[in-house]
Amino acid sequence: MFTGIVEGLAAVKSIAKGLKKGADTVMWIKLGRMAKGLKKGDSVCINGACLTVTKLQKGEAQFEMVAETMRRTSLGQLKPGDKVNIERSMKVGDRLEGHFVLGHVDGTATIVEKVEKQAETTLWFELDSEALSKALVPKGSVAVDGISLTVVDVEGAKFSVSLIPHTLAITSLGLKKEGDKVNIETDVLSKYVSKMSVHS
Structure with missing residues (x-):
């Protein structure tokens, strides 16, 4: 669950198709300070799409995307260097300042x-x-x-x-x-x- 209150912008490091079995596309994002406290398996909203962290290293996170995600969203148009909106998932008790955002792009x-x-x-x-x-x-x-x-x-x-x-x-x-x-x-x-x- 997210609120739609963006925490910051992050740069795409790389994005490539067919690098891993089961994933249509693999993307690395330079999260910087927003990687603090993040761990493998956590959910992050990237340009409105809820994605799961599959790897972490030195402030950078890897995300794997299936074909449905690429078909339904604009993430496939991203290029290295592009800036994306980042929001980490809500914690219980957090203030809801935006609205209920699921990260399920329509x-x-x-x-x-x-x-x-x-x-x-x-x-x-x-x-x-x-x-x-x-x-x-x-x-x-x-x-x-x-x-x-x-x-x-x-x-x-x-x-x-x-x-x-x-x-x-x-x-x-x-x-x-x-x-x-x-x-x-x-x-x-x-x-x-x-x-x-x-x-x-």
Whole structure:
């Protein structure tokens, strides 16, 4: 379980396919200080995807990803040197400052517009699957690359969020541009409400 409050940015050291039996892709990430207290088998949210640490060495962690993860997320587009959002899993008793984020990516979206102003930046995303829009509502929660954000508007397969300078400075969204892909996880509460309304 995660909250969508990113702890920091980390750089991809390497990413390669077919290096290990049973894993589609193996990725090494330079966690630095965020590796403190981490151990093999722990869960880490990387750009919104919950992955398991399979090896640790000198502040770097290895993660193995199966084909389903590569198909459903944008992680396959990462290259060495790219920065990713990092959040370690919650501890019992931690303060919940974002929303309930499972690290189970529902799909991807493309940044189609970026409107920059002095006090805020508005990003518009187009979902690769319009079906996901059923779980998005204005003022509701959404995780974009693992970042807990509030939905501003929803128009068909598109939705927008507004970002303060602090969020842009400490997350990968400050590095993104129009045309870039992001991982989307809709609010788990919205998923259950949507399913109940379909069957009621």
